[in-house]
Amino acid sequence: xxxxxxxxxxxxxxxxAVKHQLSAQQIRSYAAAANAARIPVVEVGHGNGxxxxxxxxxQALLSDREMLRIAREQLTDVKLQAFGIPGFAKLxxxxxxxxEGADLFRVGTHCTEADLTERHITYLxxxxxxxxxxxxxxxMTTVGDLVEQAxxxxxxxxxxxxxxxxxxxxxxxxxxxxxxxLVEGTGMAVGYHGHENVSLGVANSIAAVEExxxxxxxxxxxxxxxxxxxxxxxxxxxLQRLGHETGIDLYRLLEAADLAExxxxxxxxxxxxxxxxxxxxxxFSGYSRPVRRIAQEFGVDPRDVFFALGKREVxxxxxxxxxxxxxxxxxxxxxxxDIQVEIREGVA
Amino acid sequence: MRVAIIGTGNIGTDLxxxxxxxxxxxxxxxxxxxxxxxxxxxxxxxxxxVSDRSIDAVVELADELDLVFDATSALxxxxxxxxxxxRGVPVVDLTPAKLGELCIPALNxxxxxxxxxxxxxxxxxQAAVPLAACVxxxxxxxxxxEIVSTSASRSVGPATRINIDExxxxxxxxxxxxxxxxxxxxxxIVNPSNPPITMQNTVFAKTEEADLETLTAxxxxxxxxxxxxxxGYHLVVPPLYEGxxxxxxxxIRGAGDYLPAYAGNLDIITCAxxxxxEERARANWQxxxxxxxxxxxx
Numbered sequence: 001x002x003x004x005x006x007x008x009x010x011x012x013x014x015x016x017a018v019k020h021q022l023s024a025q026q027i028r029s030y031a032a033a034a035n036a037a038r039i040p041v042v043e044v045g046h047g048n049g050x051x052x053x054x055x056x057x058x059q060a061l062l063s064d065r066e067m068l069r070i071a072r073e074q075l076t077d078v079k080l081q082a083f084g085i086p087g088f089a090k091l092x093x094x095x096x097x098x099x100e101g102a103d104l105f106r107v108g109t110h111c112t113e114a115d116l117t118e119r120h121i122t123y124l125x126x127x128x129x130x131x132x133x134x135x136x137x138x139x140m141t142t143v144g145d146l147v148e149q150a151x152x153x154x155x156x157x158x159x160x161x162x163x164x165x166x167x168x169x170x171x172x173x174x175x176x177x178x179x180x181x182l183v184e185g186t187g188m189a190v191g192y193h194g195h196e197n198v199s200l201g202v203a204n205s206i207a208a209v210e211e212x213x214x215x216x217x218x219x220x221x222x223x224x225x226x227x228x229x230x231x232x233x234x235x236x237x238x239l240q241r242l243g244h245e246t247g248i249d250l251y252r253l254l255e256a257a258d259l260a261e262x263x264x265x266x267x268x269x270x271x272x273x274x275x276x277x278x279x280x281x282x283x284f285s286g287y288s289r290p291v292r293r294i295a296q297e298f299g300v301d302p303r304d305v306f307f308a309l310g311k312r313e314v315x316x317x318x319x320x321x322x323x324x325x326x327x328x329x330x331x332x333x334x335x336x337x338d339i340q341v342e343i344r345e346g347v348a
Numbered sequence: 349m350r351v352a353i354i355g356t357g358n359i360g361t362d363l364x365x366x367x368x369x370x371x372x373x374x375x376x377x378x379x380x381x382x383x384x385x386x387x388x389x390x391x392x393x394x395x396x397x398v399s400d401r402s403i404d405a406v407v408e409l410a411d412e413l414d415l416v417f418d419a420t421s422a423l424x425x426x427x428x429x430x431x432x433x434x435r436g437v438p439v440v441d442l443t444p445a446k447l448g449e450l451c452i453p454a455l456n457x458x459x460x461x462x463x464x465x466x467x468x469x470x471x472x473x474q475a476a477v478p479l480a481a482c483v484x485x486x487x488x489x490x491x492x493x494e495i496v497s498t499s500a501s502r503s504v505g506p507a508t509r510i511n512i513d514e515x516x517x518x519x520x521x522x523x524x525x526x527x528x529x530x531x532x533x534x535x536x537i538v539n540p541s542n543p544p545i546t547m548q549n550t551v552f553a554k555t556e557e558a559d560l561e562t563l564t565a566x567x568x569x570x571x572x573x574x575x576x577x578x579x580g581y582h583l584v585v586p587p588l589y590e591g592x593x594x595x596x597x598x599x600i601r602g603a604g605d606y607l608p609a610y611a612g613n614l615d616i617i618t619c620a621x622x623x624x625x626e627e628r629a630r631a632n633w634q635x636x637x638x639x640x641x642x643x644x645x646x
Contacts (some may be wrong), residue, residue, distance in 0.1 A: 055494045055552035055593050056535055087536040090513045112540040113501060115509050140540075297590060313541035320496050320550035323595055324585050 001243040005215045007191070008034060008232055008269050009043040009224070009268030010260060011071060012083055016225035018266055020060035024070050026264050027062075031074035033256035038248050039232075041104060044071040047225060047286055048317065049108065050084035050151045051093040057286065057302065061251070064093060068100035068214040079103040083134070086116045087317065091123055094277035098127055107153075108134030108160065111141045113151035118156045125157035132191065132215070136316055139169040139282055143177050147185035160189040160215060166316055168197030168227055168275075169282045175204045176211050183212035191215025194230040196222055197279025199271055201230030202238055209244065220260035221268055226278055226285030228269025233257040277303045281310025290319055298326040300333065304346045349373050349629040352406050355419030355429060356387035356398075357381030358505045358607060359442055362614040363419055364391055366622045372629040373622070376413060379405045390500055390606065403428050414632075415625055418443055420573035421507035422514040429465060438628070440621050444518035453623040454478045454573045455526050461627035472497030472534060472615035473519040474620045475549040475581070477526050477602055480573055482566040483553040484527035485592055489643045492554040493529045495519060498537040500544030512536060528552075541566035542548040547612035548584070550597045558589035567596065577623040578616050579603065 011030055015022050027044060034042045044067045046052045046060045053060040060067075064082075072080050079102040082097035097105070105124050107117045117133060124131045133153030135146060150161040163178050170178070175192060182190045192208035194201040194217070205216045218235040222228030233256075236248050261268065272277075278288060283306050291309075295302035308325045351373050360380070364387070367373045377397045378391040391398045397403035406416055406428075409573055416432055418441045424444035432439055441447060448465025451457070452474060455605050468474065476495040484490050487585045497519075508515065516534045523532035539545050564587050574581045580601035587596040600612025607614060 052535075053532055054496075054535060055492075055554065055595075056496045086512050087538070088517075090516055099412070110538070110540065113538050115506065116512060116538060119510055119512065294590065312545070313539070315537065315539055316497075317535065317537045318498055318539065320498075320552075320595065320597060321548075323550075323588065323590065324597055327585055327588070 001245065002209060002214060003105050003245045004209060004239055005040055006236060006246050006248060007041040007043060007081065007215060007217050008039045008219060009083070009217055009229070010232070010264070011042065011067070011222035012042040012049070013047060013219055013229050014264060015045070015060065016289070017223055017269060019289060020046050020053065020058045022060060022264065024066065027070045028069055029263050030256065030260055033252070033259045035075050035078055037252035037256045039078055039248055039253065041079045041081050042071060042075055042085055043106070044068060045083055048085060048088055050082060050089035050097060052085065052088040057317065065076060065096045065100050068097055068102060072101045081106060083108060084120060085109060085155070085317070086120050087219070089120065091120070094120060094123060098129070105129050105131045106134050108136050108164065111135040111138050111146060114152040117153060119250040121153060121156035121158055132162055133158035134162045134164050135335060136164045138163045138178060139164045139165065139167060139174065140313070140315070141179045146178055147181050150186050150188065152181055154186050158188060160191060161186060161206070162191040162193055162215065164193040165195055166284050167282045168195030168279045168285060170204060171198070172203055172207045175207050179208045179211040179213045183290040189214050191217065193217035195225065195285050196227040196229065196269065197275050198273060202235050205230050205235055206242070208240060220257040221265055223260055223265050223346060224269060224285070226269070226288040227271045227275035244253055261302060267316050274306065277306045281306045283309045283314060284316040286316060287319060287322065290322055294322050294326045294345050298327055298330045300329040306327055349414040349624065349632070350376045350412060351415045351417060352377040352379060352409060352413050352604050353417045353419060354379050354403060354406050355508060356385055356391070357419065357422065358503060358614055359609070359618060360419035361387035361390050362606040363417055363442065363618040363621060364396065366618050368394060370622055370626060372626045377405060377409055398586065403431060407431050407435070410437050413437055415440060415628065417621060417625070422511045433464065433467050440468060440624055441465060442468050442617055442621050443507070444514040446518045446521060448513070450522050450525055451624050452477050452522065452526060453577055453620050454570060455481055457623065457627050461624055461631060464531045466624055467518070468617055468621050468624065469522040470515050471499070471547070471617045472517045472536065472549055473522040474616045475547070475598055477522050478570045479551045479567060479596055479598065480523055480553065481526045482563060482570050483551065484529060486559055486562045486566050487555050490527065490529045490545050490553050490555055492531040493527055494522050494533045494535070494552040495523060496535045496537065497547045498539055499613040500547070500610050501540035502544055503547070503607055503613055504538050544610040546610045547600045547616070548597060550595060553594040554592065555594055558594050560587050560589060563587045563594070571598070578619040580609070580615060582613055
């Protein structure tokens, strides 16, 4: 059976679920619990990674460096990972993460734009840090193109490629085809990062392992963007049952998840009407909170907003388009109301 | 004015087509590294002299040039300026190298046009900073300004991709310069949708309150001013106030010169560069006419 590297972005993806407001105390407690459970890799930061605290995607309570520093103090036995998306993260942001002692880096980009990562990956490799390339929104390109993009990252120096199902839109066969093509077509370790929009997080992860993936992401109680991530404690339990080695202490992991529920999670992520539509529309999970808020303010249906966003093929980071779409939908509604009023008055 | 363009990618080629239409500018050389590139073919079809000897060809011609447009990369632009400055050739720089005065024609054309090296900021900066300046002009306390630019993948060439950090830093520098707001941030998104999306820019500003009426009037005036040199510049989301932030969005439809109309990110910076060069040409022409008048009376 395979040895699986578990990477836990509870303190990064989870930040999406709380508008990037994770506090020092919350990061400290969960990092300590994750360390006790020997979760091999713990990722911390703003939901969209280094340098992303902004009006566009939400301002974080703590700076990137503060978050990394607090986690680093607790992570004595396991590795600290930082995540950055070029276009948000600049090289000085990487410097900050290096200085705070990040052991591993993930450099992400939309799945068709790998050449945006060249500068960042080569920079980190110059600092002798292992880098995994993250292909975000993996449902939005062909399997063949995905392999081409991953090969670019490999050429820049990445040693891993992560299939990030950022919209929770991939079904089991979609995952199989992507993972097997990457395992076959690159020399890198391949990983899968799932979301629960259509309740396939664990099933997709296991399918990924069957196709040769050796890195899996999951978060405590699924704490994360939209419908939430693959639930870490379930994933590890299933892997154990299947005889795969993760090196994680299951009891301590369950305790870490209980702690997350008590101290981090405001509402346990679940699939609801809006996240199901978000998954169907193939829209980045991080849009969930701002779409709900803006739809309410503009008096429009959040499901309509998601379908309109999906039609425009927005990728991660285009949250400004929510305002545009909501304004358009409202205008459309107003026109309809006007017509109805005219009809009524005409009849009267 | 006789000009050379160095860099034959998306930006250089779109610029060439705009220079060809200018009554003030004549392209004496289009120089790059690969004679087989699409941009080079376009130039040859137009009968413009081309070279694959990049900066060397430009330096050889320096005595006959009134101006050089640099449309390469931030790293190359630095090297080029080291060679052109001692030869007294002014440069309009379309890379984010930030070697000279930052220029946004709608905001500082007349003051900046005579600078020996003029930095045309970035496409996102050209598009969004005029609007950010409107916020700063109509609101007393602007705590923070943020710009989000989204362009179609096809229109974002390899030099821009490798320069992504300089792109962000130079745009932020322009926000600070033209708004006086110290805290600024820029985000760049590259979207691969097909059909390609039109270049879009959102300006956010954090203020305690918003005077949307005054701001909207200022923004409408500013849009009209930018439209004089970038006809496809238009507001898609007029100023609104939501969640403690002012937001507004502009799109730029390109003229469809080199790439189709979605690639407004090319037009916004190439039109700005041409506007800057024409301003210099006009001013020089006026100076020359005055000199001639002095000579005639003297």
